[in-house]
Amino acid sequence: MAQSLQGKVAVVTGAASGIGLATTRALLEAGVQVVMVDYNQDALSQLTTELGANAIAQHTNLLDADSCATMVPEILQKVDHIDILHCNAGSYIGGDLTETDTATIDRMLNLNVNAVMKNVRDVIPHMQERKTGDIIVTASVAGHMPIQWEPVYSGSKWAITCFVQTMRRQLNKHGIRVAQVSPGPVVSALLADWPEENLRKAKENGALLDPEEVSDAVIYMLSRPRTVTIRDMIVLPTNFDI
Template identity: 30%
Template sequence: MTLLAGRVAVVTGAAQGLGLAMARAYADAGARVVIGDLDQSRAEQAAATLGEAAIGVACDVVRADQVQSLVDAATGHFGRLDVFVNNAGITRDATLRTMSEDDFDQVISVHLKGCWNGTRFAAARMREQQSGAIVNISSLSGKVGMVGQSNYSAAKAGIVGMTKAAAKELAHHGIRVNAIQPGLIRSAMTEAMPQKVWDQKLSEIPMGRAGEPSEIASVALFLASDLSSYMTGTVLEVTGGRFM
């Protein structure tokens, strides 16, 4: 495909999992890709799997200077920035009674502040060319709230609000901002769940199966491309119908 031919995309938290699947979908669609990840070596290894049109850059999304450096790496190496995906995230699950203040702060910081940093620095560059697409990765947890995830659910709900606010601010600059809310997606993390927990989650999905990383990546490709040219401030649920 050539949906993103000539364009440059940055994906944070992209050394593995959903981030890498999105980066691969962008590269397959003709984009040059910058993989941002906390671990430099893993970012470089992931980029190597995508070929010469990809580079890996170390980035802690909580650090404003490092996110700015990530944007600068994209424009310095490839000359422009067309797509930015705020995907980096962590989990520190615990009940309200047992969750530490540090576990709460870390999750809010990485997801919410990280998304804010990515959005504002990407937008500053995109404004110069009066075009761009920002894709924020929220979660179904941000819609319904999950037991043991008061930090994660709050952060992911916050990303939805931030997406809508940024979309309103940036529309007249030709920049679109949209979000994806994945449901149960098959990954190393989710497959490590106890079988009882997995079966319970699966029973809540009308389509009767977990999603694949490629099924999130294809939606991220849609939002990054001109196929969604009249969409901004939207939240797309990719959940197999869970919690409609």
Template identity: 30%
Template sequence: MKMQGLSDKVAVITGASSGIGEATARLLIAEGAHVVLVARRRARIEALAEELGGRACAVMADVSDASQVGPLFSLVREAFGGLDLLLNNAGLGFSAAFVDSTPEEWRRMFDTNVIGLLSCTQAAIPLMKGRPGAMIASISSTGGRYGVEGWSVYCATKYAVVGFHETLRKELGADGIRVSVIEPGAVWTEFGHNVPEQALRQRRQALDALHAEDVAQAVVYAFAQPPRVLVQEILVRPVKQIAP
């Protein structure tokens, strides 16, 4: 059964080549939306766009590079005339005790998780004005509310996302643009660049971790609400994940 009001909506999803981004793209396409898939891995998003059919298109871009963000949203304007949903999903995390972390890792996380998100959001706002139900949604983390040992700088980036969204909501509400933040706990995705695969698998199995589709459902639920309704925040975690 299709949700009301999503047919022919236009969505941009960053980090769309796998995980939550890919799962959200699949759900939105099934609901009749047009989806722009954005990621650094050209082959992955082009293959996904071909699989999803004519309502999907692939744009290779690295959102941490501001020079690539402008052309992306210019393409959206030219192709669709406007934008209904931006899902800031691209993210990067390095695990380390803070004392052992490196400035290079800090910069890479902030460049993607914060600066890239800001660049995409600023470019998207003019395309959303006058479009009922337009929404900016971003994937944060339970770590952006409670902090997690070994992920101090990553959590700092996610705290920044939460704080930014709380303020942006107040700035854009009068224009009818909704601002929502999704905060997942443990999820079966490719996330965790420098964590041994076996350690990630064991933790996720122990927690009966969420699937990417579970988080995607939360995004689409928020987007599918009537334009007057803002689902401001969704914190979704595995039942067994008692600690952050």
């Protein structure tokens, strides 16, 4: 039976677009106050004005060590507590490994892996003190199987799958649920690096998800009774052939 999320406080990273924005909207509809974390300050300002008083802007550059380190303390100056952390921000690299420069690899691994680990680390003491909380990470189906046309991205998501499942075991005794949602390809800016032929075929064949289909899964996971953890939800477009 679904539990109400009314009155909870959530933090969503990468909240200004894609899955992050869809999840923000879904949480707001469920009566949750949402701190929207993003590096795009103009987009945050516009969206929080549009979405109303329960949407709070937090300008953070997760690729900047100092900005990333001050994210949770700054948020806790704006809200009383954090019930939910959705680590959603990420980037994508497709193609052969030799086609990608090392600076781009560093950037993606820092965002997809390091920033997630740091955000989770920083929120744990707060949640442990309250003896409750939910941490959900946007992973990927690419974290469950080696996908040959995206070795760097797939590698980052395998790392996150391992991290999430180890943290789930560390934190469940503290009343903190840790889980991941693992979508297939989603209509978003992240697919800009997909091989054009793969993207065209996916669009034609109905093999892409809308962000709202992923946010639906996140709401389902969060609204389960505290005695239940949805460890990982893989959400695929029906015609995604992999």
